Amino acid sequence: MSFITHIPGIQPFQPAEPAPVQKGVGVVGLHEGRTLLLAMNRVAHARPVAACDLSDEKLAAARRELPDLFFTADYDELLARPDVDIVAIYTPDQQHGEHIERAFAAGKDVLCTKPLVNSLPDAARILAAGRAAKRQLMVGQSTRFFEPFLRQRRDFEAGAFGELELADAHYIHRMDWFYEKSPWAATETDWVYLGLSHPLDLLRWYLGPIESVSACGQRSALGARFGVRGFDIYTVNVRAADGRLGRALGHYGCHELPRARNCIELVLYGSRGTSLAQYHDMRYLHTAPDGSEVVEDSLYALRHYYFNSEVHGMHYGEFANYLEHFASALIQGTPHSPGLEEGVEVFCLMEAARRSAESGAPVALQPLLEQVGLGRG
C-alpha cells in the first residue's frame, strides 16, 4: 500500500484573481446560500451582487460579512436587478420549482442546489420554463465537485479502472440537528430527494441513463420522533439502460458512523481496478496497476479551500467549484453539467426510487421521463 499525503500540484489557498468578465450572482436562501456568498472569493468568473432571505436575522448577518451587496427580503427585487446574471437558489426543497420558474421568467440563468425539485409537476414546469426562456441551469450537485470525487472522475475518464461494471454509493447522516433548524425537512420533502440526490446523481453520472429501479424504504425511530412523513432509510438498486448495475443507500436516522465509513462514499468497480471517493474526510483510495493500494489524503492540504480552514465544515470549496464551472461555461460557451435536462432526469430517478419503495414493485423510468417532457426516442 502507498500513502500520498502531500499531493503534488496543490498550492496553499489564495483568493482567485477576478477574470476580465464576471457573472453577477444573486443568492436566495441564506443558510447554505451564505456559504456560496462567502466562497465566491475562490471563483474567478463570478462575483456576489445581491442576496435575499425572508429572515431579518439572516439578512443582517450576511450584511455584516459582505456590506457592499444589495440585500432584500423580496425575491422580485432581486430578480429585477440588471446586475444579477445568475440566480443561485438555496431555499427549502419544496420552493425550488417556483423560484426557478420565476428566475427563468425574469431572463436569468439559474444555479439551483440539490435536489433540483421534489415533485413531478415541478419537474415538468421548470423544464418547460427553461426551454421557453432559453436560459441555462446547473444543479449544484456538490459531491461531484469535492476533491476526491474530482480525482476519481479524472481517473475514470482516463480509463484507469478499465470498463466500469458496478457503482455503489451512499449518503448516511444523522439528521436530528437538521430537523431542529429546518422543520420543513420532516414534512415538506422526502429523504429520497433531500439526501439520496447525492448518491443517485453519482449513479446516473457514471452509469448513464437508468432503465429501472427497485427500492425499499423504512422509517427510523429518530425519523418517527421528528414526525417524518416518508421514509428516512432507503436501499435502491438500479439497472442502467445498457444493463450495468448500481446501488444507493441512504440512512438519516442512524446513531453515528464509525470512522471507517464516511457519510458520502462512491465505490467504482471496473474491469481493471477499483476506487473509493469519500466525503468528508477527503480521501481518495484506488488500486494501482501493480495491485497495490494508493491512499490520497488531501484533508489537511486542502481544508482551507474546502472547509474555510476548519478540518470539516460547510461546503465552501464544492460550491465555489461548481459556480466556477457554470459561470465560466456561460461566459466561454462551453458545456456544463449537470444541466437542466440531466437534473430533471435525476429527479425522475429519485421519484422512481420513492415510488418503488412505497409500492414494493420495480419502477421503470421511461413513463416518468415522458410525463415531465423528457421522453427518450
Ligand SMILES: NC(=O)c1ccc[n+]([C@@H]2O[C@H](COP(=O)([O-])OP(=O)(O)OC[C@H]3O[C@@H](n4cnc5c(N)ncnc54)[C@H](O)[C@@H]3O)[C@@H](O)[C@H]2O)c1
Ligand atoms: N450539499 C449541499 O449541496 C446541500 C447541503 C445542505 C442543504 N442543501 C439544500 O439547500 C437548500 C436549503 O437548505 P438549508 O439547509 O440552507 O435550509 P435552511 O432551512 O437552513 O435555510 C433556508 C433559508 O431559506 C430562507 N427562505 C425560505 N423561503 C424563502 C423565500 N421564499 N424567499 C427567501 N428566502 C427564503 C429561510 O429563511 C432560510 O434562511 C435545500 O434545498 C437543501 O436540500 C444542499
